[in-house]
Amino acid sequence: MTRAWVANGLSRDLPAGVVMHGAWHGQDLAIWRSASGQIAAWKDRCQHRGMRLSHGFVRGETLSCIYHGWVYGTSGACGRIPAHPGLVPPSAIRAEAFACCEKDGVIWVAPAGTEGDVPDLAGLHPVRSLTVEAAGIEAPGLTGMEILQGSVMIAGQTVALGLVLQSLAAGRTAVHALCGGGGDVVAVSRWLEDLRRRLERGVAA
Amino acid sequence: MISQAVLGEWYPVAMAALVDAAGRRTLLLGQEIRVFRDAGRIRVTADAGDLAVTERFGHVWACPGTPARALFTIPEADHPGRRLVDCGVVRVKCSPLRAVENFLDIAHFPFVHTDILGAEPHTEVNRYDVKIREEVDEVWATKVHFYQPQAAKSAEGGIVTEYMYRVPAPTASVLYKTCPAMPGEWDVIAIFVQPLTEELCDVWPWMALYDDVTPQAELIAFQQMIFLQDRSILENQIPRLLPLDPGMESPTQADLTSVAYRRWLKRRGLTYGAQMVAA
Numbered sequence: 001m002t003r004a005w006v007a008n009g010l011s012r013d014l015p016a017g018v019v020m021h022g023a024w025h026g027q028d029l030a031i032w033r034s035a036s037g038q039i040a041a042w043k044d045r046c047q048h049r050g051m052r053l054s055h056g057f058v059r060g061e062t063l064s065c066i067y068h069g070w071v072y073g074t075s076g077a078c079g080r081i082p083a084h085p086g087l088v089p090p091s092a093i094r095a096e097a098f099a100c101c102e103k104d105g106v107i108w109v110a111p112a113g114t115e116g117d118v119p120d121l122a123g124l125h126p127v128r129s130l131t132v133e134a135a136g137i138e139a140p141g142l143t144g145m146e147i148l149q150g151s152v153m154i155a156g157q158t159v160a161l162g163l164v165l166q167s168l169a170a171g172r173t174a175v176h177a178l179c180g181g182g183g184d185v186v187a188v189s190r191w192l193e194d195l196r197r198r199l200e201r202g203v204a205a
Numbered sequence: 206m207i208s209q210a211v212l213g214e215w216y217p218v219a220m221a222a223l224v225d226a227a228g229r230r231t232l233l234l235g236q237e238i239r240v241f242r243d244a245g246r247i248r249v250t251a252d253a254g255d256l257a258v259t260e261r262f263g264h265v266w267a268c269p270g271t272p273a274r275a276l277f278t279i280p281e282a283d284h285p286g287r288r289l290v291d292c293g294v295v296r297v298k299c300s301p302l303r304a305v306e307n308f309l310d311i312a313h314f315p316f317v318h319t320d321i322l323g324a325e326p327h328t329e330v331n332r333y334d335v336k337i338r339e340e341v342d343e344v345w346a347t348k349v350h351f352y353q354p355q356a357a358k359s360a361e362g363g364i365v366t367e368y369m370y371r372v373p374a375p376t377a378s379v380l381y382k383t384c385p386a387m388p389g390e391w392d393v394i395a396i397f398v399q400p401l402t403e404e405l406c407d408v409w410p411w412m413a414l415y416d417d418v419t420p421q422a423e424l425i426a427f428q429q430m431i432f433l434q435d436r437s438i439l440e441n442q443i444p445r446l447l448p449l450d451p452g453m454e455s456p457t458q459a460d461l462t463s464v465a466y467r468r469w470l471k472r473r474g475l476t477y478g479a480q481m482v483a484a
Contacts, residue, residue, distance in 0.1 A: 050442040050443045050454060051443075052443065055437075083329060
């Protein structure tokens with residue numbers, strides 16, 4: 001079964017006024033945050049000439065395509081075509097929106113219209129994201145499929161961990177890591193890098 | 206299976222001045238070819254034997270099939286007083302047809318060539334004339350006007366530049382633009398695109414200018430800078446192939462040249478590097 005909600009990073013790594021590349025099961029996305037903090041995820045393609053919107057730029061509450069500057073509002077509707085300043089763009093010209101929400105400091109995307117069931121990571125706080133050159137992630141003490149959870153001894157302290165996995169192309173995996181309150185984030189970050197080294201060497205962790 | 210229409214066209218395969226006896230191994234329409242000098246004469250060979258070859262505009266042109274017609278002409282190449290500049294090559298991971306289409310586009314100047322070929326708020330593209338000149342079977346756009354902060358290496362300050370665009374072959378385009386150094390004349394800039402595969406091309410810019418002042422290296426550096434900015438776009442368009450299905454992309458009035466180019470390609474069956482039906 002294809003999961004509806006796919007993690008695409010941590011909220012803190014997408015500040016206001018920034019657009020980034022994302023993906024939903026192989027579908028490229030542009031994920032961006034407006035000046036006022038509103039987040040949106042769209043298919044990564046301007047329908048004018050196919051340019052990736054993730055290469056675009058944010059101004060206020062709009063995302064513009066970098067190729068010809070077509071301006072899209074947070075609803076996905078194209079509001080302005082700079083080559084024709086006097087023209088009101090037809091309503092058919094719009095970015096294809098995905099559902100996008102933030103919960104517990106994690107950015108989640110799903111096809112438009114997906115209701116509820118965003119995975120729950122209550123009690124955990126975001127630490128960092130990192131990319132691992134491995135298709136699967138396993139760590140002792142952690143269980144689960146798309147979200148590994150459990151308690152791990154890190155630097156002499158028992159820490160509650162949540163690793164949210166995002167499969168990327170070419171057998172890579174993005175790991176969005178969270179830990180329980182009181183966890184030493186620097187120690188957790190080092191533990192994650194250690195995990196990555198072991199996984200990339202092909203040695204079971 | 207590549208159509209006869211595609212095989213019967215001329216394609217650039219090398220800069221003539223750089224071809225020596227050792228030669229250049231490269232691809233043309235996905236087939237390996239070799240371009241080399243043999244007793245002073247340039248030859249282009251594939252597994253099946255020699256290709257038809259002609260040397261013009263500083264470049265070597267080859268036809269993989271039976272030439273449907275002679276290579277197009279650029280009369281300005283023979284005008285006395287013009288400086289002919291070979292600008293080298295830029296390899297781009299895109300359809301050769303996307304590279305040509307981008308060359309025909311002015312609306313991107315303020316966003317891709319910011320403060321050089323265009324700048325906000327001067328983004329408007331006014332109506333211009335486009336037609337397929339049936340007698341020569343070429344796409345032509347004329348009366349194209351655009352405000353440019355630095356139209357050429359020789360330009361000082363912003364000017365409204367007038368352009369004419371011409372597509373004489375599926376993977377070549379020639380533009381004529383207001384010449385800052387000599388009012389009343391046109392600078393000529395062309396791109397010759399070598400289709401390595403349907404999704405990979407070598408772009409050879411070439412110029413015929415009235416500019417006796419600017420050092421050659423600066424002219425080439427200016428053109429390379431512009432083209433590298435274009436490459437950042439061309440390698441990020443989806444799909445890599447040029448869609449000929451009208452439902453795939455949404456042109457506006459500013460894109461009339463590209464609309465005519467796509468229609469002309471379709472009509473002539475020049476679909477190497479094109480996507481016919483949405484994937």
